[in-house]
Amino acid sequence: METTPDSTPPVNLNRRAFVGAAGLAGLGLLGASRAQAAPATSSSTTNSLLYTVPMNSAGEYELPPLPYAYDALEPAIDAETMRLHHDIHFNGYKNGLNKALAQLKQFRSAGDYPEISYWENELAFNGAGYNLHTVFFANMAPEGTTKPSSTLSKTLDTHFGGLDAFKGQFSAAAAKVQGSGWAILGYQPFGGKLVVLQAEKHQNLTQWGVIPILALDVWEHAYYLKYQNRRGDYIKNWWNVVNWDNVAQRTEAAMTA
Ligand SMILES: [Fe+2]
Numbered sequence: 001m002e003t004t005p006d007s008t009p010p011v012n013l014n015r016r017a018f019v020g021a022a023g024l025a026g027l028g029l030l031g032a033s034r035a036q037a038a039p040a041t042s043s044s045t046t047n048s049l050l051y052t053v054p055m056n057s058a059g060e061y062e063l064p065p066l067p068y069a070y071d072a073l074e075p076a077i078d079a080e081t082m083r084l085h086h087d088i089h090f091n092g093y094k095n096g097l098n099k100a101l102a103q104l105k106q107f108r109s110a111g112d113y114p115e116i117s118y119w120e121n122e123l124a125f126n127g128a129g130y131n132l133h134t135v136f137f138a139n140m141a142p143e144g145t146t147k148p149s150s151t152l153s154k155t156l157d158t159h160f161g162g163l164d165a166f167k168g169q170f171s172a173a174a175a176k177v178q179g180s181g182w183a184i185l186g187y188q189p190f191g192g193k194l195v196v197l198q199a200e201k202h203q204n205l206t207q208w209g210v211i212p213i214l215a216l217d218v219w220e221h222a223y224y225l226k227y228q229n230r231r232g233d234y235i236k237n238w239w240n241v242v243n244w245d246n247v248a249q250r251t252e253a254a255m256t257a
Pocket of ligand 1: 219
């Protein structure tokens with residue numbers, strides 16, 4: 001279950017958020033509406049359409065707590081990898097995102113933009129990294145605790161020709177990402193389609209507007225302690241810890257937003 005640092009119930013959900021609220025509220029995947037999330041008035045959480053991310057009163061992003069124990073995904077993913085991945089790497093993207101936003105705010109105040117391209121790149125890289133890691137950690141659960149619902153299976157059948165076909169394309173995409181990156185199941189709101197994308201780093205090869213639903217991190221920091229160079233084994237075993245309930249809820253929310 002995705003958790004937030006306080007339990008303040010969401011109020012005044014806007015329509016886009018409310019459509020998916022019935023299925024998401026039980027897992028804490030929705031928080032306050034965007035309209036409530038203005039930095040000056042925010043308490044500690046804000047809604048990012050499909051999931052809740054923690055934010056402090058200054059409007060700075062915080063690190064979403066790991067929704068299970070470090071060792072909960074063993075043997076697929078070992079505790080030490082989870083600890084380093086979540087506490088160090090994910091936290092680093094959070095810090096980078098906040099730093100880029102603060103730097104760009106300072107530029108606006110001064111009306112002067114030295115190194116603008118560098119900081120815009122920092123914003124894209126760290127913002128995409130924070131976004132995808134938020135999805136990635138919520139997408140997993142202890143082995144054997146969830147399975148694809150009939151509704152999700154039908155949706156995957158419609159868009160990919162079946163669960164196995166979807167997993168085949170997704171796994172191939174993950175295996176062949178050049179360098180560090182991701183495989184992502186996303187929803188194209190502009191065409192009403194589910195698609196599998198590769199991302200290099202966090203932000204390259206994406207499509208504007210696609211909503212990430214299921215994300216697999218294939219940076220080496222995600223698997224190298226246990227699997228060394230055997231990325232294929234990591235991908236194969238990762239399927240054992242996919243949280244299919246979370247995938248189903250994100251899919252429904254994305255497709256009805
Ligand atoms: Fe990562």
